[in-house]
Amino acid sequence: MAVVASAPGKVLMTGGYLVLERPNAGIVLSTNARFYAIVKPLNNNIDPEILAWTYVKLTSPQMSRETIYKMSLEHLTLQCVSSRQVSVSCTILAYLIVSQCLLLSYDSRNPFVEFAVQYAVAAARAKFDKDKKDMLHKLLLQGLDITILGCNDFYSYRNQIEARGLPLKAESLASLPPFTSITFNTEEEKGETRKPEVAKTGLGSSAAMTTAVTAALLHYFTVVNLPSLSEDQHHEKESTADIDVVHEIAQTAHCIAQGKVGSGFDVSSAVYGSQRYVRFSPDVLSSAQLQDALKGKSLDEVISDVINGKWDHERTKFSLPPLMNLLLGEPGAGGSSTVSMVGAVKKWQKSEPQKALETWKKLSDANSALEVRLNMLSTMAKERWDSYRSVIDKCSLHKSEKWMELSSEPTEAEIVKALLGARDTMLEIRFHMRLMGQAAGIPIEPESQTKLLDATMNMEGVLFAGVPGAGGFDAVFAVTLGNSSSNVAKEWSSLNVLALLVREDPRGVSLETGDPRTK
Numbered sequence: 469m470a471v472v473a474s475a476p477g478k479v480l481m482t483g484g485y486l487v488l489e490r491p492n493a494g495i496v497l498s499t500n501a502r503f504y505a506i507v508k509p510l511n512n513n514i515d516p517e518i519l520a521w522t523y524v525k526l527t528s529p530q531m532s533r534e535t536i537y538k539m540s541l542e543h544l545t546l547q548c549v550s551s552r553q554v555s556v557s558c559t560i561l562a563y564l565i566v567s568q569c570l571l572l573s574y575d576s577r578n579p580f581v582e583f584a585v586q587y588a589v590a591a592a593r594a595k596f597d598k599d600k601k602d603m604l605h606k607l608l609l610q611g612l613d614i615t616i617l618g619c620n621d622f623y624s625y626r627n628q629i630e631a632r633g634l635p636l637k638a639e640s641l642a643s644l645p646p647f648t649s650i651t652f653n654t655e656e657e658k659g660e661t662r663k664p665e666v667a668k669t670g671l672g673s674s675a676a677m678t679t680a681v682t683a684a685l686l687h688y689f690t691v692v693n694l695p696s697l698s699e700d701q702h703h704e705k706e707s708t709a710d711i712d713v714v715h716e717i718a719q720t721a722h723c724i725a726q727g728k729v730g731s732g733f734d735v736s737s738a739v740y741g742s743q744r745y746v747r748f749s750p751d752v753l754s755s756a757q758l759q760d761a762l763k764g765k766s767l768d769e770v771i772s773d774v775i776n777g778k779w780d781h782e783r784t785k786f787s788l789p790p791l792m793n794l795l796l797g798e799p800g801a802g803g804s805s806t807v808s809m810v811g812a813v814k815k816w817q818k819s820e821p822q823k824a825l826e827t828w829k830k831l832s833d834a835n836s837a838l839e840v841r842l843n844m845l846s847t848m849a850k851e852r853w854d855s856y857r858s859v860i861d862k863c864s865l866h867k868s869e870k871w872m873e874l875s876s877e878p879t880e881a882e883i884v885k886a887l888l889g890a891r892d893t894m895l896e897i898r899f900h901m902r903l904m905g906q907a908a909g910i911p912i913e914p915e916s917q918t919k920l921l922d923a924t925m926n927m928e929g930v931l932f933a934g935v936p937g938a939g940g941f942d943a944v945f946a947v948t949l950g951n952s953s954s955n956v957a958k959e960w961s962s963l964n965v966l967a968l969l970v971r972e973d974p975r976g977v978s979l980e981t982g983d984p985r986t987k
């Protein structure tokens with residue numbers, strides 16, 4: 469029986485850079501862009517002769533790639549035995565032709581999935597008693613057939629839309645077949661051509677992919693029982709023990725595959741959904757990092773350190789107040805390298821510690837203030853729904869400068885004040901993020917984005933807009949009121965900005981009923 473699991477992509481609305489250090493928090497919204505992993509046995513006829521190793525087949529239809537690994541059942545090491553490009557359909561070919569670089573030349577390894585497989589099997593072994601270990605061994609002998617699929621929203625199709633002469637509108641994106649082939653951007657840096665990179669929108673495809681594969685495998689091995697999408701996924705639900713295991717394993721695999729320990733908000737939101745996040749102490753992964761660097765400990769020892777480690781990340785339920793929508797717009801073909809941006813900020817913190825501390829304090833206060841204001845609006849919506857709905861409806865049709873005049877009674881005026889307060893706080897966050905970028909010499913909110921964000925914040929029904937995560941030239945986000953998103957998308961189109969189809973969806977990792985391509 470196949471197991472299908474999915475995990476969402478993310479948008480870090482506040483907390484870029486600061487969230488790398490405890491106890492700073494980041495507000496991360498998960499999205500309806502989901503990454504799927506399908507796991508099933510590769511071969512139903514177990515060959516009793518083969519007891520020392522098994523096969524793992526990894527198929528990425530969007531990269532037209534199929535890789536076969538041989539996995540040692542003792543050490544869980546993976547050896548790539550074949551990798552080939554599988555045939556592509558005519559529609560996919562059309563996209564490939566216009567892409568800047570054909571996939572054939574691209575590196576065929578997928579370290580995210582490779583580590584997810586190794587760590588998930590090791591976790592199952594660590595958790596199981598003798599009988600269940602035998603069951604696991606039999607399951608592994610049948611081989612693992614893994615297919616990975618990311619929603620189109622994870623990838624940038626802007627170049628293809630332009631190349632095909634289609635209008636730069638969400639409708640053009642909607643006309644693409646689901647799970648369309650991925651293309652690569654080749655970038656020039658100082659006259660040299662860099663390694664081609666997947667053309668992404670910045671929703672965290674690797675974190676969602678690692679989480680979906682880890683979750684599907686752990687469910688397939690019966691280590692965990694994943695919730696389904698229809699189940700009420702409350703973060704504060706008494707027992708999150710099963711998804712906590714998914715988190716620990718996916719986070720470890722993701723860090724090791726990336727070769728760095730980031731804040732982990734992307735994996736946390738892929739597992740638990742939208743939240744206020746405070747990072748885990750990096751020490752919890754020291755054993756896994758050492759193993760990778762020195763090949764000192766066995767995977768079984770490392771996994772028991774990971775499972776028994778002190779995972780001290782904090783997550784609190786958070787989602788946008790009712791009748792507010794998250795909208796993303798792609799102003800260009802993307803391409804900021806988060807790693808080098810983080811490096812530049814760290815260098816600045818060392819060279820100007822006092823100034824950096826002051827900026828971080830102001831940013832941290834503004835981030836907290838925005839969170840308080842949005843939570844206040846959620847409470848107002850709960851307690852005074854009619855006034856709240858009426859204010860949102862009215863404000864959705866006007867620019868913010870008119871909002872105060874629209875309130876017809878004191879409760880409404882109070883709600884408008886809270887909306888305007890949230891707006892001002894976002895302006896403050898943007899101001900300090902820009903200062904940090906200037907001081908560190910990196911484009912956190914580059915001038916072109918400032919112009920776009922100012923224009924967006926001046927559109928009817930826009931609460932605020934900003935650069936998500938590390939900032940740069942990737943997609944921008946806007947939080948819009950009521951039904952104003954379609955107007956914003958239209959205005960963006962006239963500014964050469966492509967409105968993406970993605971929206972907020974607070975749900976985390978889940979079990980699916982079947983292959984998403986057959987839906």
Ligand SMILES: Nc1ncnc2c1ncn2[C@@H]1O[C@H](COP(=O)(O)OP(=O)(O)O)[C@@H](O)[C@H]1O
Binds near residue numbers: 617677
């Ligand atoms: N559909 C896919 N099939 C195989 N690998 C994928 C797929 N989607 C993403 N990846 C891998 O994930 C990497 C992108 O991850 P990441 O840098 O986290 O992107 P994002 O900006 O979306 O966070 C790609 O370089 C590729 O290795």
Ligand SMILES: C[C@@](O)(CCOP(=O)(O)OP(=O)(O)O)CC(=O)O
Binds near residue numbers: 480806937939
């Ligand atoms: C700088 C950061 O705080 C936020 C980066 O956020 P992005 O959403 O830009 O992430 P990528 O998917 O890696 O591009 C680094 C971190 O928190 O790890």
